[in-house]
Amino acid sequence: MKKKVIVTGGTGYIGSHTAVELISAGYEVILIDNLSNSEASIADRIGEITGITPILEVFDLCDAERLESFLRKNSDIEAIVHFAAFKAVSESVSKPLKYYRNNLLSLMNLLEAMTVHNIPSLVFSSSCTVYGQPGILPVTEETPVQPALSPYGNTKQIGEEIIRDTVTANNRLKAVSLRYFNPIGAHPSSRIGELPRGVPENLVPFITQTAIGLRETLLVYGNDYNTPDGSCIRDYLHVVDLAKAHVEAVNRLASGKNKTNYEIFNLGTGNGTSVLEAIESFERISGKKLNYKIAGRRPGDIEKIWADPSLANQELGWKTVSSLDEAMRSAWKWEINIRTKTD
Ligand SMILES: NC(=O)c1ccc[n+]([C@@H]2O[C@H](COP(=O)([O-])OP(=O)(O)OC[C@H]3O[C@@H](n4cnc5c(N)ncnc54)[C@H](O)[C@@H]3O)[C@@H](O)[C@H]2O)c1
Numbered sequence: 001m002k003k004k005v006i007v008t009g010g011t012g013y014i015g016s017h018t019a020v021e022l023i024s025a026g027y028e029v030i031l032i033d034n035l036s037n038s039e040a041s042i043a044d045r046i047g048e049i050t051g052i053t054p055i056l057e058v059f060d061l062c063d064a065e066r067l068e069s070f071l072r073k074n075s076d077i078e079a080i081v082h083f084a085a086f087k088a089v090s091e092s093v094s095k096p097l098k099y100y101r102n103n104l105l106s107l108m109n110l111l112e113a114m115t116v117h118n119i120p121s122l123v124f125s126s127s128c129t130v131y132g133q134p135g136i137l138p139v140t141e142e143t144p145v146q147p148a149l150s151p152y153g154n155t156k157q158i159g160e161e162i163i164r165d166t167v168t169a170n171n172r173l174k175a176v177s178l179r180y181f182n183p184i185g186a187h188p189s190s191r192i193g194e195l196p197r198g199v200p201e202n203l204v205p206f207i208t209q210t211a212i213g214l215r216e217t218l219l220v221y222g223n224d225y226n227t228p229d230g231s232c233i234r235d236y237l238h239v240v241d242l243a244k245a246h247v248e249a250v251n252r253l254a255s256g257k258n259k260t261n262y263e264i265f266n267l268g269t270g271n272g273t274s275v276l277e278a279i280e281s282f283e284r285i286s287g288k289k290l291n292y293k294i295a296g297r298r299p300g301d302i303e304k305i306w307a308d309p310s311l312a313n314q315e316l317g318w319k320t321v322s323s324l325d326e327a328m329r330s331a332w333k334w335e336i337n338i339r340t341k342t343d
Pocket residue numbers: 008009010011012013014015032033034035036037038059060061062082083084085086087102106125126127128180181182183202
């Protein structure tokens with residue numbers, strides 16, 4: 001019998017790619033999503049890619065009673081991979097309570113329900129935002145966490161602490177927090193990818209939407225940083241590589257290979273890429289010149305960060321395989337696909 005894994009936020013960007021990889025690895029996957037930032041049709045698209053359409057349960061994880069009734073009907077769950085959260089950094093600054101309520105209440109409801117229903121394993125979506133602007137690069141998991149620069153970032157820090165305390169109090173529970181650097185790109189099938197609503201906060205959808213003519217100008221936020229070309233530096237990893245790390249984390253917990261009951265891993269390529277280099281990569285793979293202009297620095301942006309992924313390489317047996325150009329090419333293919341097809 002297949003092991004059952006619940007993917008919360010499963011119709012979202014990273015959740016949908018992870019569902020594909022989990023199904024391909026032989027897990028039975030059930031998606032939970034309230035569709036606040038995604039579409040129900042993504043479940044069918046996952047089915048088109050894998051040949052197995054996962055069940056999608058549409059409800060809000062802040063609704064503890066609804067979660068409870070779902071779990072009463074679904075026993076023998078091996079693990080929960082928890083993506084569901086709001087993620088717009090700037091919106092979190094103007095609407096902090098919306099972020100604290102959604103991101104923390106959903107997590108606490110899940111942990112409580114996992115304890116009641118004896119669900120042993122949690123994989124949590126954390127972020128490199130927990131490191132703020134580190135003094136030493138690249139960042140390892142030992143790099144100190146710094147005060148968050150946004151309520152969104154704070155929900156990730158507090159989320160990690162809530163998990164640590166809950167796992168400490170309940171030795172039947174194990175968890176892994178994965179600190180993502182900057183996921184980009186789309187599935188090679190172009191059936192799933194990133195679907196930002198409104199003006200994208202992330203660079204790559206901003207690039208592809210500008211290139212396709214949806215936005216007039218790409219804004220580069222600052223060229224006076226202390227970096228070789230003056231623009232910010234990030235560690236961009238292909239979302240399919242990122243998704244595969246979740247399969248490794250679930251496998252590790254399911255087979256009891258975890259060294260402690262709460263583990264944290266950085267997920268990145270180990271390479272820093274500047275905004276201007278990312279633009280060059282896009283122009284190279286697409287043959288299109290981008291209309292971009294330098295705007296002022298954006299409040300809350302850190303100057304430079306990239307990962308030391310050695311711990312994930314060793315312990316999860318995971319490593320990124322796709323290059324920046326490959327990830328960029330998949331993002332461009334996805335953008336062309338969604339703008340030219342209506343299905
Ligand atoms: N995309 C990134 O750059 C990035 C980087 C670091 C960490 N993360 C984290 O990874 C996770 C997934 O990010 P993503 O880019 O796929 O975001 P996304 O918005 O595409 O997916 C999140 C999904 O969760 C759902 N959701 C939100 N609140 C919910 C709730 N209360 N109940 C049920 N469903 C709910 C949304 O409808 C959406 O489908 C998030 O926790 C995010 O904070 C993302």
